[in-house]
Amino acid sequence: MNLLVLNGPNIAxxxxxxxxxxxxxxxxxxxxxxxxxxxxxxxxxxxxxTDSEAELIGWLHEAADAEVPVILNPAAFTHYSYGVRDAAxxxxxxxxxxxxxxxxxxxxxRHTSVIxxxxxxxxxxxxxxSYLLAVDAVVALGAR
Numbered sequence: 001m002n003l004l005v006l007n008g009p010n011i012a013x014x015x016x017x018x019x020x021x022x023x024x025x026x027x028x029x030x031x032x033x034x035x036x037x038x039x040x041x042x043x044x045x046x047x048x049x050t051d052s053e054a055e056l057i058g059w060l061h062e063a064a065d066a067e068v069p070v071i072l073n074p075a076a077f078t079h080y081s082y083g084v085r086d087a088a089x090x091x092x093x094x095x096x097x098x099x100x101x102x103x104x105x106x107x108x109x110r111h112t113s114v115i116x117x118x119x120x121x122x123x124x125x126x127x128x129x130s131y132l133l134a135v136d137a138v139v140a141l142g143a144r
Contacts, residue, residue, distance in 0.1 A: 002044050002068055002069075003038055003044065003045045003046070003069055003071070003135070003138060003143075004046050004048070004059065004062075004063045004068050004069070004070045004071070005038075005045050005047040005048070005131065006049075006056060006059050006060070006063075006070060006071070006074075007048065007049040007072075007073045008049075008050065008051075008053075008056055008073060008074045008075030009050075009051040009075045009076050010075055010076070011027060011073060011075055012027045012049045012051075014026055014027045014029075014100075015027065025127070025128045027049065029128075030047075030128050030131065031047045033128065033131070033132070034047050034071075034131050034132070037131075037132050037135050038135050041135060043135065043139075053077060053081055053084060056074070056077065057083050057084060057087040060072075060087035060088055060090070060091065061090070063093070064087070064091050067092050069094040069095070069096075069138045070093070070095045071096045071098055071131060071134040072088065072095060072097055072098065073097075073098045073099060073130075074113075074115050077115075078103065078113045079113065081114065085114045085115055085117075085118060088115055091118075093143055094120040094137070094138055095118065095119045095120050096119065096120055096122070096137050096138060097113065097116060097122040097123070098122070098123050098130045098131055098134045099124035099130060100124075100127055101124070102124050102125030103124060120137075121137060123137065
């Protein structure tokens, strides 16, 4: 693994959860697309999803210790989890925050990201293509 792609709550419900907002791509299809796209760019991606804040924090600690770049869709944790934010702040390699939808175009409570301030950058609103753009950002940053 030299790229960790982490996903927060409800992302495993892709394809059935609010398809008008999140599209019809399933979690497994997203996972495979990211792995293949990253591999074509010289990265071995480990793509994970959890509904557990504690597990996500543990994975961020793992990434910090291994000094690997992270693509993170914190999902609902985006808006309130200072624990996830503090774990993300420990990363020394690039951190790209991604969102399938555009939080700024949605409900007001989604407009604030506690993660954005510690992320290298944020990509949002391009559907599952947001993840592929994030892989390209990691490549452009020269991360390994």
